[in-house]
Amino acid sequence: MTPHHWHATAAAWALHQARGTLTTRAEAERRVIVAELLEPPSVLRSPVWGRRGALGGHSDPTTTALIDAERPARRNRYAELAADITTRLALPAGHLPGDGDPLDRITTAIPAMLPGTAAATTTLLVRLDDRIRRELRMGPARRLLTGRECPACRHRLVYEQTLGPTDAWTVVCGADCRCTGVGCRCGQPGAVEGVPHIWPRAAVIGAVAGATPSPTT
Ligand SMILES: [Zn+2]
Numbered sequence: 001m002t003p004h005h006w007h008a009t010a011a012a013w014a015l016h017q018a019r020g021t022l023t024t025r026a027e028a029e030r031r032v033i034v035a036e037l038l039e040p041p042s043v044l045r046s047p048v049w050g051r052r053g054a055l056g057g058h059s060d061p062t063t064t065a066l067i068d069a070e071r072p073a074r075r076n077r078y079a080e081l082a083a084d085i086t087t088r089l090a091l092p093a094g095h096l097p098g099d100g101d102p103l104d105r106i107t108t109a110i111p112a113m114l115p116g117t118a119a120a121t122t123t124l125l126v127r128l129d130d131r132i133r134r135e136l137r138m139g140p141a142r143r144l145l146t147g148r149e150c151p152a153c154r155h156r157l158v159y160e161q162t163l164g165p166t167d168a169w170t171v172v173c174g175a176d177c178r179c180t181g182v183g184c185r186c187g188q189p190g191a192v193e194g195v196p197h198i199w200p201r202a203a204v205i206g207a208v209a210g211a212t213p214s215p216t217t
């Protein structure tokens with residue numbers, strides 16, 4: 001795992017989270033839209049049952065059928081975004097083995113990717129993740145790690161990324177310090193010049209269980 005692979009892995013698990021939240025929002029929006037369609041204008045009458053409400057309102061099948069025919073459903077922009085994200089993930093995933101969810105296939109394939117492919121994958125995943133988080137006003141997937149300093153630049157602005165399985169957890173520098181390659185203070189095997197620093201979380205703070213370490217550990 002080079003830094004490129006760690007960045008791609010962190011981006012994949014962030015996108016897993018964002019897509020999950022987007023799916024929940026799309027389903028909630030779908031229910032709202034259906035409810036809107038079942039709420040007819042007050043002047044509308046069912047020729048069989050009379051005015052809505054007289055005989056059970058929403059359960060009147062004739063009224064429901066009338067509403068469905070006369071009013072198009074409002075667009076579900078969350079569902080449309082989710083579908084678009086999946087389509088964009090399906091393009092690179094089409095070159096990978098398996099036939100499950102495209103993001104699952106990409107995530108599984110990351111460790112075996114060439115570094116350049118992992119870097120390009122990071123770019124794609126971060127862009128898609130940003131789109132979802134902007135739309136949903138979601139915060140970033142990283143969290144400030146208090147009481148720690150960057151192993152490379154010593155700046156005390158360090159973030160942990162603790163989504164996915166524990167062996168995918170990483171730590172990044174918030175000062176955007178970049179690797180200088182072989183001999184860099186980051187001490188990372190496979191250090192790549194110019195790449196923003198990233199470490200497996202266990203390498204920075206030890207193999208501590210749980211996502212919220214105390215500052216003194
Ligand atoms: Zn740093």
Ligand SMILES: [Zn+2]
Nearest residue numbers: 179180184186
């Ligand atoms: Zn470095």
